[in-house]
Amino acid sequence: MSTTPESVDELGPVDYLVVEFPPGAQNFTGEMAGELAKLAEAGTVRILDLLILQKNEDGSVEAFEMDDLDEVEEVVALEAHIAEILAEEDVELLAAAMVPGTVAGVIVWENSWAAPFASAARRAGGQLVATGRIPIQAIVASLEAELASEEGH
Template identity: 55%
Template structure:
């Protein structure tokens, strides 16, 4: 991912950065309604800062169309985060994402800073620490693990 939109941020002040790609099958809704409200709640509570939010559409013929948040006419409440975007996604990122998508589908690509973790991350870096591994445990795997422990 590009760091183009983060020039003004000092590395030591940033929390961990994450991204997700949420794919919607052809004819299904995009990031609206309930999901948009939850995203906005995280932003307004200061839990995260949205760095980028883009929408990728893959045609049945494999063609790719990308909409940036500012390109969408009816943003509704999502318009609040438009001014804070650092636009960190590069064209190649979007091409790679589209390659993994099903023809006819759409995807929301969200990049965010975990602002809640920034003070901890800054303290670790000031004490000479550095991140050497990171990952996610799928919710389903954790639930299955906890269920099997009791047997």
């Protein structure tokens, strides 16, 4: 991905995720690829990197770019836009979190929907000083606790 100072100023926040699939629970139907393609086509996200990691029982890791695999049709259209920004060291760090015998999908994306706000914040002199993500389990637990306390009153 070639970037100029102007294009860097126009980028939205960039996130990544690793989704692990344990042995026996690897039900790859193409549904995930279809949903990812919809997000990219809608301009919600821009996929920067996408790969599959397989961690063998001995702990060794194999990484596959999308062009190494029998691609799902929806992902083929994304390939032209993928920058492949993850380095070998990044893959090793991500794979360290995996359990032997599992397969994981790794996605790096730009939050295109947030790019105009991020650009405006930078032009105003703002800098990102913290970011985070609240796990859905924490939100569910909080909602359940609130409901329980309401029922107790």
